[in-house]
Amino acid sequence: MSLPKTSGHRKKISIAHRRPLPFERLEPQQRLRRGSAPRWNKKVTACRLPSAFCLPKSCAAYPRSQCKFSSAVISPTESEQDEISSNGNSGSVDVAFRKINKNSTAFLIWKIENMNVVALPRDQYGTFYDTESYIVYAASQYGQPCGVDTVTREMKNGCMEYHVHFWLGSRTSPEKSGVAAYKTVELDNYLGCLSTQHRESEGNESPRFLSFFKNGVRILKPELIQNNQHFQARLYRVKGKRIPVLSEMPKLSWDFFNSSDVFVIHTTKTIFIWTGRAANAIEKLHATKIANDMKEEFNISNIVFVDDGYEKTLSDDMRKEFNKYLALEKRMVLPESHDSNKNGNNQRSSIRLYRCSENNGKYRVAEIRSGPLEQLDLTADDVFIVDHEIYGIWVWVGKRANDKERGEALRNARGFVKKKKYPSNTKVTRVVDGYEPVEFKMLFSAWKDDVKGGKPSILVSKYDALTMEDRPSLAAETQLIDDGAGSLTIWRIKQSHIVEIPKERHGYFFSGDCYIVLYTYGTSSEQKHLLYCWLGLHATQEDINSTTLKLNEIDDELGQLGFQARIIQNRETAHFLQLFKGKLIIFKGKGTDYDVKPFRGKKAYVWSGNYSTGDQREMAKGFAGKDFELILEGKEKDDFFNLLGGRSSYNTQMARNDSDPRPPRLFHCNSVNGNFNGKFNEHKILTQTEVFVSSS
Helix, strand or coil, X not given: CCCCCCCCCCCCCCHHHCCCCHHHHCCHHHCCCCCCCCEEECCCCEEECCHHHCCCHHHCCCCCCCCCCCEEECCHHHCCHHHHHCCCCCCCCCHHHCCXXXXXXXXXXXXXXXXXXXXXXXXHCCEEECCCEEXXXXXXXXXXXXXXXXXXXXXXXXXXXXXXXXXXXXXCCHHHHHHHHHHHHHHHHHCCCCCEEEEEECCCCCHHHHHCCCCCEEEECHHHHHCCCCCCCEEEEEECCCCCEEEECCCCCHHHCECCCEEEEECCCEEEEEECCCCCHXXXXXXXXXXXXXXXHHCCCEEEEEECCCHHHXXXXXXXXXXXXXXXXXXXXXXCCCCCCCCCCCCCCCCEEEEEEEECCEEEEEEEEECCECHHHCCCCCEEEEECHHHCEEXXXXXXXXXXXXXXXXXXXXXXXXXXXXXCCCCEEEEECCCCCHHHHCCECCCCCCCCCCCCCXXXXXXXXXXXXXXXXHHHHHCCXXXXXXXXXXXXXXXXXXXXXXXXXXXXXXCCCEEEEEEEEECCCCEEEEEEEEECCCCCHHHHHHHHHHHHHHHHHCCXXXXXXXXXXXXXXXXXXXXCCCCCEEECCCCCCCCCCCCCCCCEEEEECCCCCHHHHHHHHHHHCCCEEEEECCCCCHHHHHHCCCCCCCCCCCCCCCCCCCCCEEEEEEEECCEEEEEECCCCCCCCCCEEEEEC
């Protein structure tokens, strides 16, 4: 990503020479004055706006009231123009959006120029100006990454995931931010109101937004390029541990230096990398890469590293060059930047859930829960706000919420931010019921996706290579490595010893035991090994520790060529179940010696609950053998209950399947100031200096 040599600004043209926005087609007395902000009527608490931007009548006179901890009344008179514009009526779509294929992956960026949406050239992706507003569109198959390298490709199968971000520079005008918000709603309507909308502010971008730009983001000041016919030295600050953000400072001065950041000083002959004594090592690496890019782009010969407090130890030539731009006698370095602890370890953030409702023209936000959130707290008829304080505000729109609540969700969330007196650059995101991104799901203690859309079952008993090739999503979900026809060896952990299980007893486990399963597959010339350790829910810690030791011993005997996998009872993977041909029986308690002849009854019963499925019944029949009696819930005979000790009450509710309540997550772990910090990370990019922990 190179630094543009010219500004992205175009010459200002007359408003008559462009296509008017919807509100400009109204009567003159309703029209906003060009270049002016909305006119507020001081006599009433309502804004005199053109009809395309007008609030509904029931919302036009919200009373001002103080925000309470448990509830808040949001007043639109305090909303900025971009929040008002987010209510816009988008009956027609902008010509810039018409080329979007809703069924295709894509990554596009537009810039607001002269109140119009203008496509940004791809070679400028990742470069933003702090006086501008942008719209970023990312479409991918659900759960797949997206970014500058995304190739537009039509998806015939699979669910699409849409994200629309409008990015606001710190010095953008209200008119530009208003158009960006309005056009974001217009694009969302064009996509069927199924996109996740993000309000991004300079300096507080969301991790998803930054992940689009793998080579980093550059935020520049256009006037420094426009007003200087001849090159002048510039100062840049480098922030970000995963994705670097290069921000241009207003001028080259000691006023912007602090000991917790890394700065790049770009001069005509030399690039200086100044590293604060408390700066992060990863940011120093990012700064080095950026300096190398600048060196090649501007044909500069030298890159010089300068440590905080050791400026005078530079060589005479470099010290004179450095002093020419930053006088050493005027050196003044702050101990740390204002936002150095924004994402620090000392920050703690609570999480609260609010229900949004309207009563007699008043839009009320009432707290209904704090602490760990449950998915069942959300109802499809309402709109909810998830308050995660400094980490962002989320507004969730139920699928049965009315059009008015849908259209005003993002604006009302911004009003909530103001009432809570959170920073103006707090991230605000609107999500739609049924299309929640993974970041939103992680805010809840458990989240189960709706499987009514025909999501394939992961209990695959037969491997079909052609099916897996035609349905890559199914292959990825099941994680099948072969057809399960390899050889199988199973050991049970008995105190500190291992006992091999006879082949005829494969597939019979006990919840109080631990087992090691060695699966060998491949060809005779190249065999591969997969080592599973299965841990029962009631196994002792001694057995678990012994299992780990024995697993490593077996792996050493195999020349450490095997792959190890840890399996917890009730969380068996599809491939593990496939090894037993779909028949795995788990008994309660600890197993005994396997030379004891098991007791066999004369008759078998298959009891089917009211909420059971046909597939479950068929699998149960396979366990029972040929001679069995099928009994449906509610139609049991007394003889059946007599076998169980008599009829008694039992749970008749649908059992909640918590075997896999969360998708696997990746945490980025680092040690800063002696504290070990783990943070959820989506980028899945590992480096040699980082530790990642996977959780499921």
